[in-house]
Amino acid sequence: MNALLLTLLAAILAALIGLGGIAVAWPALARRTALAAAVAAATGSLLALLALVIDSPQAVIPLPLRLAGFPCQIALDPLRAFFAALVLAAGTATLGCAAVVKSSPPSGTAPVCLGLLGFALLGADGFVAGAALAIAGGALWASVPAERPAALPLGVFLLASLMTIVAAAAPPQARFWATLAGPGLLAGLAPFHAWLSQCNRVTPAPSAALLSGAVVPTALFRVLQLLPGPGSDVPPAWWGVVLVMLGTASAVIGGLDATLAADLDTAVASNTIRQSGLTMLGIGIALGATAADLPGVATMALAAVLLLIAMQAIGGTLLALATTAISEAAGTQRLDRLGGLVHRLPVTTACWLAGLAGLAALPPSAGFAAVWLLFHAGLGLPHAATLLSQLLRGGWIAALGATGGLSAASLVRLVGMACLGRPRTPRAAVAEEPPRLARLALLALASAACAWGMFVGPLLIRLVDPPIRALTGAVLGPIASGAGLASGADTPGYAALPLTVLLLLGVGVIVWLRRFLGIARATASGPAWEDGFAAPPAWLPFGEPTAQTAGAGFAPMMPAAEPDGLLAVQRLLFAARRLITRVTLITRVTAERRQPGGSASSRMTRAARPAMPGFAAPALILLVLAALLIACAAASTWSAPT
């Protein structure tokens, strides 16, 4: 059964790539191909969901190509089916929105990128996965307008694909570091996370949504491969420690950045960094628990990990698409130029709020359920351990709380600044809802996010239990039940569904009581009380724009953030280039001074403009491709003895 589904899925992914190609060749057909690609992605998502629900054993089929001694196979098991269903569902919404967006016709790169990401997930060996990831990165890069800088994201993609190939065949130690350096970087792991926000800013709307909802889950799928399968060697405990530390740092930095971001794109990217940080933290706990022979704790952490990834695919896509809708409607992404959108865009505002609340640690959201699971996994880690590991546990649990609080703060800030209050610009005051299909996609994603929160128990049993069994051989068991979550058999836990019902009941009772007691009188409306200040003049129709809070002060006071790792390297390179330029300049000027007649100043201006040679970017790509091939060869020699 799985072999049939896998063949169909591969055909759909190939069709996505083909449709993208058609759109690239004939831009006039772009909207129709985007719609067709959305339908294809939806079909693929349903097929993957079917494969997940029927839960049949792994199927492997060979691809009709053989390269560098690799077998080139694709596979379908419950874990891959889980990820494929999520990524293709995210792709469906993205392509559907791209087909109806007003400002620009959709480019064909998004379906190509989605199809290749699907192959990167299904690839049974490192070569298929790595190559698909590299070309997907190329497609994403091609969608970026020429005038914007996009070399850094492309480099990250190429590095990730290279490291995927290396990790698939390398000995365990090298596999760990290669996974961190490749897919870990692609998922936005601190301290090398800033490329993600830069990429989110420069890429057009559909690519940015794919980055949140498809690329990051694909990268996290590769990180999940670090977990030992049933019957394989247990990895050393320090793997878990490293992942826990890096994940905690990413979660806090992402939460902090989302609370400080000046524009929506950066905030969405920071939310992604926070989410993948929490995921890494969960994977780290699972690794540590496996090393300490605590399968129950490892399963709990893994349930949290898969829940977080599902929410990243759904909620991340929702946030990216809502950002697009808002910036299309209001002409800007800057928080200090938005405001009051709830009156003009009620549907988009509700979805924006639902997406942020789904990712935040507020009951009854799925984000809260994930935090609950992570906390209880931390509680289940061994008591008798070194002081250092206890301090580490205290540290990451405090960070879990801090990032939960930051998620709530960023929710209030992003909804409050963009959608509530008074419009800060005339354009924001006349914003309009996105087209119906886009609203439908937003509503579908928002209801999926709410459903994952309310029905977290049943959904975990149906959709997360099979992947965990495929990954580690352990079962979910008493962790999930119809009502919600529990930390073990016969222990009370987090009852998501009853809590939701009680909350709604509480609201209903208050409304009914007010009506019953005759308190609910018609509401009068009047001007907002401005603490006695004079009314704004006629030429400020929305009031004094600076008299509203512009989003400062939502994050607790922190010491100035250290510069990001990659940016520091970039800065270093710039400094080196400046130094070289200056040295050449000095030598030239001194040489010209020796030669009489030459005008030093005119030459100086020419020399001061260090032109980046036009062939640098292609040469860089060629260099990386060569490295890719060398890695393939090395990997094949590594894998030869086994």
Added chain:
Amino acid sequence: MSLLAALLAQLLHTALVLAAAPFASGLRRWTEAVMIGRHPPDPRQPWRDLRRLLRKQPVVAENASPVLTIAPLVCVAAMALAAALVPTFTLGMAFAPMSDLLVLGGLLAGARVALALAALDAGTAPAGLAAARAMSLGCLAEAVLLLAILALGLLGGTTNLDLLMGQQRQGLLQPLAATVLTAIALATIAVAEPGMEGQATEFSGGDLALATFADQCRQLIWLNLIAGLFLPWGMAEPDGGLLAWLGGALAWAAKVLALMVVAAAIHCVAGTLRPGRRPVALGIAAALALLAAIVVLASAAAA
């Protein structure tokens, strides 16, 4: 306890706490006034204020959205649910399996978010600034709360409030040093946690009554939590009868009053905790909670 009795206990408990919340607020002001030597206000004054506000017609800002109307409802619903989850006079109530400490923290955070969104809705400067302050302080409070819950979870092996209180009654939450440290940490969070100060400027009439009531509930929830977790005497057993419930209710009233007197005394001697000092207080609470967790683990390793 039969299901019916558990349901009855839950209903009585919820009604008792919700009715007591404004009264507790009035009593706190009364105690403080008496200690300072001022003429004390009537303890029933908050009730009267709520009744007066409920009779008034709400006036909302012209540019306000439905958020301003919905937010107080969500805020009160979350607070009432949180109040229903913290046991007062008996254990084993109907919601006992749901009364998780993390859920409690989450509900408090949810109410805070609803209030902050409403504060930003009308687009006025002071309320917006107050919302930003409350949210940024909330980040720290939540981190410290999770550390305190970690210490309690390590002490009792669970985060369920009903089970933890039952264990405390039987003297199972050992070592005592860790319990005391956690109690001080929780009390510090209760003092430093952001309330509704400055955020309710756009509410009026019934909405203001709801928001005020939610804040009064929040204060009583913290008192109930500390009284139940660290002073569990007199609380009825899960299968206790009506008489045991009555005894439990009297003991609860005495405990809450005693805590209030202590809080008022500290307030009179040390003054109010200034907003700028709250992060420092939370930092101290974090250190205490972490210390409590380490004490638990050290004693577990020694045993």
